[in-house]
Amino acid sequence: MSTASLSDDPKLRERFADLKPALTAQAAVIEADRCLNCFDAPCTGACPTHIDVPGFIKRIASGNLRGSAMRILDANILGSSCSRVCPVDVLCEGACVMHRQNRKPIQIALLQRHAMDAFHDSGEPVPTAKPASRKLRVACIGGGPASLACAAELVRQGAQATIIERRPLPGGLNTYGVAEYKLRATDSLREVEMIRNMGVEFRFGEAIESAAALDALEAEFDCIFLGLGLGAMQQLGIPGEDKKGVINALELIAAYKVGHIREMSGTVVVVGAGNTAIDAANAARRLGAETVYLLYRRGEHDMSAFDFEYQHAKQEGVQFLWRRQPLAIRESEHGRLLLDTVQMQQVDTKLLPIPDSQFTVDCDFVVPAIGQSPLAQLIQDLRGVEVHNGRIVADLATGETGNPRYYAGGDCVNGGREVVDAVAGGKRAALAILKTAEAAHA
Amino acid sequence: MPDISVRGFAGKINCPNPFWLASAPPTNCGEQIMRAFDAGWGGAVWKTIGEPVTNVSSRYSATDWNGQRIMGFNNIELISDRPVEVNLREMAEVKKRYPKHAVIASLMVASNRESWHEIVARSEDAGADGLELNFGCPHGMSERGMGSAVGQVPEYAQMITEWVKEKARTPVLVKLTPNISDIRTIARAAKRGGADGLSAINTINSITGIDLETLTPRPDVDGKSSHGGYCGPAVKPIALNMVQQIMADPEAALPLSGIGGIGSWRDAAEFILLGCGTVQVCTAAMHYGYRIVEDMAEGLDNWMRSKGFNTIEDFRGLSIPKVTEWKHLNLNFKIVAHIDEQKCIGCDLCHIACWDGAHQCIHLDRVSGPVNGHVELHPIPAVRETESRTAVVETPVTRKEREAAVHGPYPTPLARIPRVDETECVGCNLCSLVCPVDQCITMVRVDTGLPPETWDERTRGAACSTQTPS
Numbered sequence: 001m002s003t004a005s006l007s008d009d010p011k012l013r014e015r016f017a018d019l020k021p022a023l024t025a026q027a028a029v030i031e032a033d034r035c036l037n038c039f040d041a042p043c044t045g046a047c048p049t050h051i052d053v054p055g056f057i058k059r060i061a062s063g064n065l066r067g068s069a070m071r072i073l074d075a076n077i078l079g080s081s082c083s084r085v086c087p088v089d090v091l092c093e094g095a096c097v098m099h100r101q102n103r104k105p106i107q108i109a110l111l112q113r114h115a116m117d118a119f120h121d122s123g124e125p126v127p128t129a130k131p132a133s134r135k136l137r138v139a140c141i142g143g144g145p146a147s148l149a150c151a152a153e154l155v156r157q158g159a160q161a162t163i164i165e166r167r168p169l170p171g172g173l174n175t176y177g178v179a180e181y182k183l184r185a186t187d188s189l190r191e192v193e194m195i196r197n198m199g200v201e202f203r204f205g206e207a208i209e210s211a212a213a214l215d216a217l218e219a220e221f222d223c224i225f226l227g228l229g230l231g232a233m234q235q236l237g238i239p240g241e242d243k244k245g246v247i248n249a250l251e252l253i254a255a256y257k258v259g260h261i262r263e264m265s266g267t268v269v270v271v272g273a274g275n276t277a278i279d280a281a282n283a284a285r286r287l288g289a290e291t292v293y294l295l296y297r298r299g300e301h302d303m304s305a306f307d308f309e310y311q312h313a314k315q316e317g318v319q320f321l322w323r324r325q326p327l328a329i330r331e332s333e334h335g336r337l338l339l340d341t342v343q344m345q346q347v348d349t350k351l352l353p354i355p356d357s358q359f360t361v362d363c364d365f366v367v368p369a370i371g372q373s374p375l376a377q378l379i380q381d382l383r384g385v386e387v388h389n390g391r392i393v394a395d396l397a398t399g400e401t402g403n404p405r406y407y408a409g410g411d412c413v414n415g416g417r418e419v420v421d422a423v424a425g426g427k428r429a430a431l432a433i434l435k436t437a438e439a440a441h442a
Numbered sequence: 443m444p445d446i447s448v449r450g451f452a453g454k455i456n457c458p459n460p461f462w463l464a465s466a467p468p469t470n471c472g473e474q475i476m477r478a479f480d481a482g483w484g485g486a487v488w489k490t491i492g493e494p495v496t497n498v499s500s501r502y503s504a505t506d507w508n509g510q511r512i513m514g515f516n517n518i519e520l521i522s523d524r525p526v527e528v529n530l531r532e533m534a535e536v537k538k539r540y541p542k543h544a545v546i547a548s549l550m551v552a553s554n555r556e557s558w559h560e561i562v563a564r565s566e567d568a569g570a571d572g573l574e575l576n577f578g579c580p581h582g583m584s585e586r587g588m589g590s591a592v593g594q595v596p597e598y599a600q601m602i603t604e605w606v607k608e609k610a611r612t613p614v615l616v617k618l619t620p621n622i623s624d625i626r627t628i629a630r631a632a633k634r635g636g637a638d639g640l641s642a643i644n645t646i647n648s649i650t651g652i653d654l655e656t657l658t659p660r661p662d663v664d665g666k667s668s669h670g671g672y673c674g675p676a677v678k679p680i681a682l683n684m685v686q687q688i689m690a691d692p693e694a695a696l697p698l699s700g701i702g703g704i705g706s707w708r709d710a711a712e713f714i715l716l717g718c719g720t721v722q723v724c725t726a727a728m729h730y731g732y733r734i735v736e737d738m739a740e741g742l743d744n745w746m747r748s749k750g751f752n753t754i755e756d757f758r759g760l761s762i763p764k765v766t767e768w769k770h771l772n773l774n775f776k777i778v779a780h781i782d783e784q785k786c787i788g789c790d791l792c793h794i795a796c797w798d799g800a801h802q803c804i805h806l807d808r809v810s811g812p813v814n815g816h817v818e819l820h821p822i823p824a825v826r827e828t829e830s831r832t833a834v835v836e837t838p839v840t841r842k843e844r845e846a847a848v849h850g851p852y853p854t855p856l857a858r859i860p861r862v863d864e865t866e867c868v869g870c871n872l873c874s875l876v877c878p879v880d881q882c883i884t885m886v887r888v889d890t891g892l893p894p895e896t897w898d899e900r901t902r903g904a905a906c907s908t909q910t911p912s
Contacts, residue, residue, distance in 0.1 A: 033509035036878050039794035040806075040827050042858070050831040061508075090838050100787035100853045101879060304840055396834045418837040428834070 006169070006185050009259055015286045016180035019312075020110060028114040032061035035106045038097055043108060046095035048424035049076035053092055057111055069119035072112055073126055077152040077427075078145055080120060080191045081174050082420045083112035084183040087275075087306050091420070120190055126156070128198050133158035136437045139221040140164065140426075141208050144172020145419045146410025147227030148192065149426030150399075150433075151200040157434055161200050162221070166207035169258075172229055174419060176254040179279040181286075185257045211381050218405065222437070225399070225429055226385075226392060226408035230372035230416050236271060240329030241368075245337050249280035249369035256283055266364030267291040269339055270318075271326055273303035277369035278310065281318040284367070293361065295321040297344050297351060321361075325353060329366055337363050375412055382406060391415050399429025407433055444746035445753050446739060448484065448544075451719045452613035452639030452697040455572050457544035459484035459739050460710065460754055464701055464722035465548035465574060465617075468732070470522065472532030476539060481732035482739055485544030487641075487722060490521035490576045491529045491561065492550040492588075503650040503660035505676065514676035515725045516650040518661060518668050520582045521550055526561070530568040537569030544720075545569065546615070550576040550588050553598065555605045562609045572612045574699075575602065575637075577628070578619035578644025580671045590644070593619040596631035603635025613638040615699060618684075621647050625684045629694035639697035641722065642688060643681045645671025674725035678703030682716060686765050689717035705734065707741030714754060715761035773900065774892040777869035777885040779804070779862045783851075785882035788858030792873035792883060797823050803866035804873055808856050864888070 023031060035057045043053040052071050059068035072079035088094065088109045096105030136159040140147035143165030151161035169175050174188040196202060208214060217224055233248040235241055247255070249270065255261040264287040270277050273296035284292045294313065296303060299322050303310065314320075323344040330338040343357035374390020384403035386393040392401060392408040399407040409425025411417065446459045462485035463469050463478055475486045497519055505514040522529055537545055547565035551557040565573060576583075577593030584591040592598045599616065606614050616632035618625055620643040629640055647669050652659045659667035681702020688694045700718030704710055705726030713721050726734055751757045781792070796804035805820050838844040850856050862873075874883040 030509045036789045036791065038788075039790040039823065040830055042788065045830045045833070046835065048835050048837060050833075050835070052831075087837065090844055097787040097789045097854075302841070396836075414836065417839050421837050424835075 006189060006258060008186055009262075011262065012180060012256070012259070013184075016184075016283075019181045022117065023107070023110050023114050025114075028060055028111060029063075031107050032057045032111055035061075036097065042095040042097060043092035043106075046091050047075075048091075048418075048420045049082075049427065050424075051075040051079065051092075051112070053108055056115055057106065057108070060111055060115055065115055065118045066122070066124070068115035070127075072115060073119075076420065076423050077126075077149050077195060078174070078191060078419060078423050079112060080116035081145075081178075081183050081188055082423065083109050083116055084187070085174070085178050085419050087308070087418060089308050090306065120194070126152075126194060126198050128156045129158035131155075131158070131199050132160055134434075134437065135441075136160065136434070137221045138162070138223055138225060138430075138433060139217050140225040140227055141217075142172065142227035142229055142410075142412075143167065143170040143192075143202070143204075144227055144229050144410060145174055145422035146229075146412075146426035146429075147172075147225060148195055148200075149423040150225045150227060150407075150409065150430045151426075152195045152198060153427045153430035154433065155199045157430075159434065159437075162203060163200060164203045164206050164208060164217075166205065168204055170202055170204070172227075176257060177250055177276070178419075179253070179282060180257055181282075214381060223405045223407065223433055225426070225433070226382075226401075226406060226412060227410045227422070227426060228375050228379075228392075228408075228412040230411045231375040231390075232373060233368060234370050234373045236326055236368045236370065238326055238328050240331075243329055243331060243337060243366075245364060246329060246366045246368070249276045249367050250372070252280050252367055253283060256287060261287065263287055264289040264365065266336070267293070267362065268365040268367060269293045269295055269321075269361055269363045270367040270369050271295050272369035272371070273298070273305055274369065274371065275305045275309050276371075277367075278305050278313045278318070280367050280369050281313055282316045284365070285316045285318060289365070292316075292318045293321050293363075294318050295324050295326065295339075295341065295361075297323065297325045298346075299323055324359070326366075327358070332362065337366055339363055339366055372411075372416060374415075379412075389415075396425070397428060398432035399425060400432060404436075444743050444751060446742055446746070448720055448754060451544075451699075452572060452615060455485075455544050455546075455613055455720075456542070457484035457720070458542060459742075460714065460718075460720040461485070461735050461738050462487060462544065462546070462699065462720055462722045463727060463732075464724040465490050465546075465576065466724040466728070467519070468724060468727045471524070471529075472536045475536050475545070478727075478732045478735075479536075479540045479543045482735040483543070483732065485546065485571075485720065487546040487548050487574050488522075488529060488533060488570075490548040490550045490579070491526055491565070492521050493552075494523050494525055495520040495582075497523050498663045500661040500663050503670070504674070505650050512674055512725065512729050514648075514650065514672055515674035515728070516648050516661070516670040516672050517645070518581050518663075518670040521576070521579065526564070530564055533565070533568040533570060537571075544571045546572045546574050548574040548576050548617070550579065550583060553587055553592065553602060555608075558602060558605045559609045562606055566610065566612055570612060572615060572638075573606065573610055574615045574617050574641055575606060576617050576644075577602075578617045580619060580621050580645055580647050581669060590619040590621055593617075593628055593644070594622050596627050599628050600631040600635040603632050603637050607636040615639040615641050617641040617644055617701075618688075619644045620680060620684055624687075626687055626691050626694045629688045629691070629696070633694060633696055637696060639699065639719075640688065640694075641699040641701055643677070643684050643702045645673045646677055646680065648672030673703065675703045675705060678709060682712060685713060685716045685718060686762065689759065689762055690765065705729075707738045707745065710738060710742060711745060711757075712761075714758050716765075717759040717762055719754070719758065769898040770896050772894040773897060774890050774895050776888045776890045778864045778867040778888050779869070779873050780884050780886045781860060781862060782882050782884070783859050784853065785879050786852070786854050786859045787879055787882075788854035789878060790858060790860060791876045791878070793860045794823055795872050795876045800870055800872045801866060801868050803863040803868075804860045805863060806857070806860055808859050808861045 037054045056068045056071040092108045093105040154161040170192045171188040268284040268289040270281040324341040327340040339361045342353040385401045394408040399409045407429040409429045410422035465487040469486045470489045501519040504512045507513040547570040579589030583589035616637045699720045700713030701722040710721045877883040
């Protein structure tokens with residue numbers, strides 16, 4: 001299957017137009033000129049992939065756009081999607097020294113996007129070492145950012161890498177799980193296409209779910225990188241969760257991104273208060289839902305979503321129901337849903353329901369968004385790979401697991417962070433794999 | 443209440459303020475000059491009058507820097523392309539309507555006595571308050587034996603000044619070219635020739651840049667370019683130096699109209715502090731229009747008020763004695779850099795500038811090192827960068843992680859606030875120049891316990907001591 005097999009939907013584009021418009025060429029140069037070019041820059045330090053931020057920005061200022069993109073790709077092969085999805089407020093832009101002078105931080109994300117867009121538009125390939133110049137074959141299980149970064153680094157340095165993905169399209173959450181106004185699925189696929197053109201092989205629709213499948217992989221490859229991500233979304237664990245109209249946040253996001261859902265109407269209740277909950281709530285609004293509630297069992301100050309995401313949701317018209325716990329989902333006589341909830345209160349460290357505070361919300365959709373459960377099935381079958389609280393135990397700096405042939409990185413190790421963390425983990429594992437292989441040959 | 447008017451410049455030129463428009467496109471015709479006077483300019487030097495020329499299309503180019511337009515400006519335009527009689531008729535009109543403003547005729551004609559006598563008489567008949575001899579134009583006209591071709595040969599400059607003085611009844615200013623190894627030679631020649639004043643500097647020979655697509659230098663005239671004259675903010679330091687050279691030389695010093703990168707009252711004040719009686723502006727007016735003069739007049743007035751100066755003459759030339767030869771500087775004066783931790787934003791540009799461009803005495807070891815320590819071994823900058831680029835860093839995704847970043851007593855983490863090793867600091871100023879924060883790095887005087895001593899004194903002493911035994 002081609003990685004560019006999603007058609008461009010004009011309606012979707014209109015509803016999910018870029019949250020932040022791209023910089024014009026001149027605006028990019030002016031913004032790039034503002035950068036102080038700090039030594040050992042804090043923005044670079046704050047980036048999990050340590051992109052040389054002043055380095056790529058000053059190349060934009062000088063008009064060396066190809067060099068700028070290369071500088072970014074050197075550190076982060078998914079520089080393009082990261083420029084769109086990174087929570088830069090708590091990363092590079094948050095670390096910008098301009099804050100300490102009460103000045104606006106440099107718009108690093110938009111500048112990075114400017115350089116990467118120019119690179120993608122040029123259609124140039126990413127330079128790699130001579131294909132198969134190293135006798136090293138690695139399988140990367142999972143087609144998300146961690147595996148893509150790991151495979152790309154391996155191929156860049158002359159090894160062979162094969163990505164094995166159970167879904168029909170590669171890119172993982174970049175393709176299926178990011179709000180379309182931040183990163184379009186087609187842009188994610190364009191980036192994956194670049195990695196495929198570097199020489200990374202892809203196998204789609206192949207789920208590794210048995211010991212036999214692992215045996216086969218071990219026979220074919222020298223080592224295996226686990227970029228599995230997280231498991232399915234957690235269930236609310238209340239009666240009525242199987243009713244039609246209950247769709248979890250990731251399913252909802254994936255469905256509209258690939259065109260299976262084109263419109264919503266009526267009232268939508270999203271349960272949860274993380275970044276994915278907000279993405280789902282905003283999506284429901286943009287797809288046409290008149291009323292969207294975000295329902296959370298704790299208060300405003302406890303929500304795990306980033307502040308800018310919370311502010312964004314308010315601008316989109318999402319309404320918040322704080323300290324409400326869902327109890328059950330029922331069907332009304334008109335075929336709508338009735339979500340029974342109760343008001344919660346904090347008593348010391350405990351969260352307790354307030355007696356007689358039940359309240360039922362009439363709605364059309366209930367969207368659970370209370371996090372992804374850890375992967376269980378496959379991991380149990382991995383010999384010698386330690387698993388703790390559903391996470392693979394791996395050395396953060398190298399991705400090494402308890403089994404010398406297995407490496408791991410991304411959400412399955414860190415429990416669920418950002419794309420940029422997955423890229424960093426995948427790349428670090430690739431470097432460790434290459435180093436170990438070199439030592440073995442020497 | 444300060445008075446910024448000018449009285450008796452170069453003998454008898456009066457105007458409401460020292461701000462003149464230089465001979466250039468902003469003074470091309472009477473209509474422009476009258477609008478300029480309405481806007482507040484005190485005087486105008488008419489675009490050089492002479493036998494009309496034909497100009498080329500595409501005449502200007504500029505140097506942009508760090509996102510700013512026109513740090514420097516270049517032109518290959520020649521003198522006025524309008525007939526002499528039209529210029530002079532309009533000049534008469536301007537003088538009639540604006541009798542209190544200074545109108546100076548800039549002149550350039552063939553190098554013979556009759557031509558100069560004639561143009562001088564006609565200009566003065568039109569009402570010019572003074573004459574400016576254009577010995578400076580560096581392009582085009584010089585190929586025809588005029589402009590800087592005259593201004594680069596002291597004998598020619600003196601001779602033509604003498605011819606003009608035979609005829610002139612108004613003050614004669616000679617405009618000097620900087621395209622010469624010592625500008626004082628021409629200033630002295632003009633003075634010997636009887637000039638009443640000088641204007642300096644004219645534009646500097648330049649090629650501003652090359653279009654990297656077409657490989658043609660700018661400005662592009664049908665695939666070719668020609669060297670032009672450079673002006674604008676970039677040339678101000680060069681102009682200030684030449685002004686100082688002239689005004690500090692008794693054989694050259696004359697009433698001087700300062701030119702070169704002036705665009706604000708600050709620039710003007712600096713030229714006046716080095717002895718200029720009036721200043722001339724071109725590039726800034728071409729960039730922003732005549733209106734810039736409002737702040738120039740207001741700002742100068744306010745600055746004079748704050749300094750207690752009542753007239754231009756009160757501060758004119760005050761900085762001349764503060765420029766001396768290097769050999770008279772005090773070798774025992776010592777300053778060292780001081781970093782204000784409360785102001786530091788942690789860009790660490792001072793650190794890398796000191797390591798790579800100065801004396802390796804600003805370190806990033808505030809966490810461990812003594813503040814005023816002895817000479818130590820410090821990691822080179824590349825080692826530090828490598829360390830931070832291999833560190834495992836994760837996005838703070840939970841509220842707890844985001845709130846975990848706690849700082850010390852300063853806005854910037856202590857590890858990013860550099861430390862100055864004062865024993866090694868030579869007081870070069872580099873760090874304070876690269877620091878983006880005002881007053882964050884200041885240079886603080888250190889008492890060396892030694893009496894002032896100059897190189898001149900030290901070596902003279904040595905010469906004396908070697909002579910003593912004989």
